[in-house]
Amino acid sequence: MRNFELETFFSTWEFTARHHMTASDMESMSLGDLLSLADPQDRKEFVELSLGYTQTWGAADLRELIAGTYESLSAEHVLCLAGAGEGIYAAMRVLLAPQDHAIVVVPNYQSAETIALEVCEVTGVALHEHNNWQLDMAEVEAAIRPNTNLVSINFPHNPTGALMAHKDLDALVALCRKHDLYLFSDEVYRGVELKASDRMRQVADIYEKGISLNVMSKAYGMPGLRIGWVASQDTDALQKVERYKHYLSICNSAPSERLAVIALKHRDTILDRNRAIVARNVVELEALFNEFPGLFHWQRPKGGCVAFPKYTGPDGVEAFCKSLLKDSGVLLLPASVYKSELMDTPVDNFRIGFGRGAVFAEGLAAMRRHLESHYGEFRKAEGQRGS
Numbered sequence: 001m002r003n004f005e006l007e008t009f010f011s012t013w014e015f016t017a018r019h020h021m022t023a024s025d026m027e028s029m030s031l032g033d034l035l036s037l038a039d040p041q042d043r044k045e046f047v048e049l050s051l052g053y054t055q056t057w058g059a060a061d062l063r064e065l066i067a068g069t070y071e072s073l074s075a076e077h078v079l080c081l082a083g084a085g086e087g088i089y090a091a092m093r094v095l096l097a098p099q100d101h102a103i104v105v106v107p108n109y110q111s112a113e114t115i116a117l118e119v120c121e122v123t124g125v126a127l128h129e130h131n132n133w134q135l136d137m138a139e140v141e142a143a144i145r146p147n148t149n150l151v152s153i154n155f156p157h158n159p160t161g162a163l164m165a166h167k168d169l170d171a172l173v174a175l176c177r178k179h180d181l182y183l184f185s186d187e188v189y190r191g192v193e194l195k196a197s198d199r200m201r202q203v204a205d206i207y208e209k210g211i212s213l214n215v216m217s218k219a220y221g222m223p224g225l226r227i228g229w230v231a232s233q234d235t236d237a238l239q240k241v242e243r244y245k246h247y248l249s250i251c252n253s254a255p256s257e258r259l260a261v262i263a264l265k266h267r268d269t270i271l272d273r274n275r276a277i278v279a280r281n282v283v284e285l286e287a288l289f290n291e292f293p294g295l296f297h298w299q300r301p302k303g304g305c306v307a308f309p310k311y312t313g314p315d316g317v318e319a320f321c322k323s324l325l326k327d328s329g330v331l332l333l334p335a336s337v338y339k340s341e342l343m344d345t346p347v348d349n350f351r352i353g354f355g356r357g358a359v360f361a362e363g364l365a366a367m368r369r370h371l372e373s374h375y376g377e378f379r380k381a382e383g384q385r386g387s
C-alpha cells in the first residue's frame, strides 16, 4: 500500500508540536461535559452498558438518529463504521473493481485517491485556486470514460474549505445519473459552514446512487469516538460495505455508540458552539494574514475548519513551515503533504486549522511572534493596518 503521507506526518508531530495549528477537527468536549448534556435515562444506559459486541450495522437508535440528520432517509439507509477512514477504505474496495475507472477531486484527503488507485485506474479533477477552488463541471464530464463507475468528492473540502454552489451539485448529480455513476461524497465537515445558506444538501438525499460519508470526528469534534457512517438509498451498496466491515472493525465500540447517541440528541447545541468558534477564529486568522500582506494570499474558506492559504515569502512554504515548527513550535501542513499521484498540486500552500479554542489562540499568538521576529520587513506599517 502507498504510504499515507498526511497521517505519517501527524504520527510524528501531532502530539509533540507545542502548537497544533493544522488540526482538521473541531474543539473536542470532555466526556464529563458530554454526559452533562444527557438526560438521566441516557446517562444510566451509558453507565450500565454491557461491554459486549455490538451490531455490525450499528445500534438501532444510533442509526435512527443518524437517519434523522438527512431529509428523507430511515435507519435502513445507514451503516455505521469506525470513523470516516474506514468508510473510505471499505466503500472504495467494494464499489470499485479492477476493470473500473474512478474520478477523484484533487487535492484530497489522501485515501480518497490512494485506496481507489489500489483497485483501478483513477483520474483527478482539480480544484483550482484561481477559480476559488471550484470544481469545473466540464472537467468532470471530460474525465468520464465508458468504464467509469464512481465520482468521489469532498465538500466542505479538506484542505481548501471550498463548497460547491447548489446549482453545481445539482449539475453533478445529473451528470452522474446520466452515466449511472456512484457519487461518493465525503461530507465530514458539513455543519460548520460560515454561512448557513451555503450548506450543501447531502447526496444520499438527492441521488439514488449517492453515498454520503459522515462521522462524529470533524464538525462534532469527537474523533476519539471513532463513530462514522455511510448513508445511501442504495441498500445493496451498503450491504456490500457491511460484508467488508466483517474483515475490519466488525462492529462499533459500545461506549462510543452511547456517547454518539447523546451527542446527536444535542446536535444543535454542539454545532452552534462549533460554528461560533469557527466564525471567531476565521476573523482572527484573517487579521494576522492582513498584517503580513507580502507573505500570504488568503481566500476565506466557506466551510469546515481548515484553509489552504498560499505562502508567497522568499524562502518557500516548505522552509517556512519547517522554521515555524523548529523555532516556534507551530505545526502547519506544507503543500508537499498534499501531493497527488494524479496531477500536479499547489506547491506554495499550507493547511491551517481554525476549529480549536484556547489551542488556536495560543498557536496564533506564537505564529504572530514568529512572523514579527523572522519576517518583520513584511509587516504592514502601523497606519495601514485594519484595511
Ligand SMILES: Cc1ncc(COP(=O)(O)O)c(C=O)c1O
Residues within 6 Å of the ligand: 024, 082, 083, 084, 085, 086, 109, 154, 158, 186, 188, 215, 217, 223, 228
Ligand atoms: C476529508 C476527510 N475525510 C475523512 C477523514 C477521516 O476521518 P476519521 O478520523 O473520522 O476517520 C478525514 C480526516 O482528517 C478527512 O479530513
